[in-house]
Amino acid sequence: PKPLAGRVALVTGAASGIGKAIATRLAAEGACVVIADLDLEKAQAAAAEIGNADVALGVAANVTDEKAIDEAIAAALLQFGGLDLVVNNAGLSISKPLLETTTADWDLQHDVMAKGSFLVSRAAAKVLIDQKLGGDIVYISSKNSIFAGPNNIAYSATKADQAHQVRLLAAELGDHGIRVNGINPDGVVRGSGIFAGGWGAKRAAVYGVPEEELGKYYAQRTLLKREVLPEHVANAVFVLCTSDLDHTTGLHIPVDAGVAAA
Numbered sequence: 001p002k003p004l005a006g007r008v009a010l011v012t013g014a015a016s017g018i019g020k021a022i023a024t025r026l027a028a029e030g031a032c033v034v035i036a037d038l039d040l041e042k043a044q045a046a047a048a049e050i051g052n053a054d055v056a057l058g059v060a061a062n063v064t065d066e067k068a069i070d071e072a073i074a075a076a077l078l079q080f081g082g083l084d085l086v087v088n089n090a091g092l093s094i095s096k097p098l099l100e101t102t103t104a105d106w107d108l109q110h111d112v113m114a115k116g117s118f119l120v121s122r123a124a125a126k127v128l129i130d131q132k133l134g135g136d137i138v139y140i141s142s143k144n145s146i147f148a149g150p151n152n153i154a155y156s157a158t159k160a161d162q163a164h165q166v167r168l169l170a171a172e173l174g175d176h177g178i179r180v181n182g183i184n185p186d187g188v189v190r191g192s193g194i195f196a197g198g199w200g201a202k203r204a205a206v207y208g209v210p211e212e213e214l215g216k217y218y219a220q221r222t223l224l225k226r227e228v229l230p231e232h233v234a235n236a237v238f239v240l241c242t243s244d245l246d247h248t249t250g251l252h253i254p255v256d257a258g259v260a261a262a
């Protein structure tokens, strides 16, 4: 059997970019996947690309909406008979210098990524604890949760919040056999809605490179000189969720092709 056969995954923000690549990989490895995103049609379109109704289901769920999260989890239970893996991937990025970052920017960034992932983890943990079968919660945090750069205060602060949720929940849910780990991607330009939606233009301006060269720019400053794609993040999520890493919790895996120490 495939490594994730019989397991059910919920991936937030999975209609696009990294989340879609994660859902695609988990399904390819045998899992049934619920694709939760803001727009129902886009979520359903992503699900249809991945497989039929026995394998993939698209639902509309804003991660800031507790009722919508409960409904997404209920859909997983109803359609696929359980819940085993939860990936907190939904996100957006407001790239502004400190003095231009409004209170509304700060609140939106934190509502979606810090509060949203807390709400999803809390709702999912309730089900996982009740099932008594353990489970995996994975956060797609960021290299920016650790490293500081300019024009990025609201986004990076909320990624650091997510990183500490990983450690806190690993400590709290370990007794239930629930593992909580994180991934720290960086420079996933191609395929990312965040980069295409304005973040890429702003980053390119900061680095003084044309936007279409941004992926190559990120690649040449990595240790491996490789461009990071959504599929590479999905590979790390898959490995984290296999039984080969079932003694690992509270870990963050960088998927950034290597960052120079200085």
Ligand code: NAD
Pocket (backbone or CB within 6 Å): 012, 013, 014, 015, 016, 017, 018, 019, 036, 037, 038, 039, 061, 062, 063, 064, 088, 089, 090, 091, 092, 093, 112, 116, 140, 141, 142, 143, 184, 185, 186, 187, 188, 189, 191, 192, 193, 194, 195
């Ligand atoms: P993306 O825009 O392609 O994907 C983000 C998805 O989240 C979108 O489909 C969007 O509709 C959805 N979303 C936004 N707000 C939501 C909400 N309130 N409820 C539910 N869904 C919501 O961008 P991406 O680059 O694939 O980003 C995915 C995750 O990876 C984000 O958390 C991002 O911060 C993180 N990340 C990305 C990079 C990168 O280099 N692209 C680096 C580090 C971390």
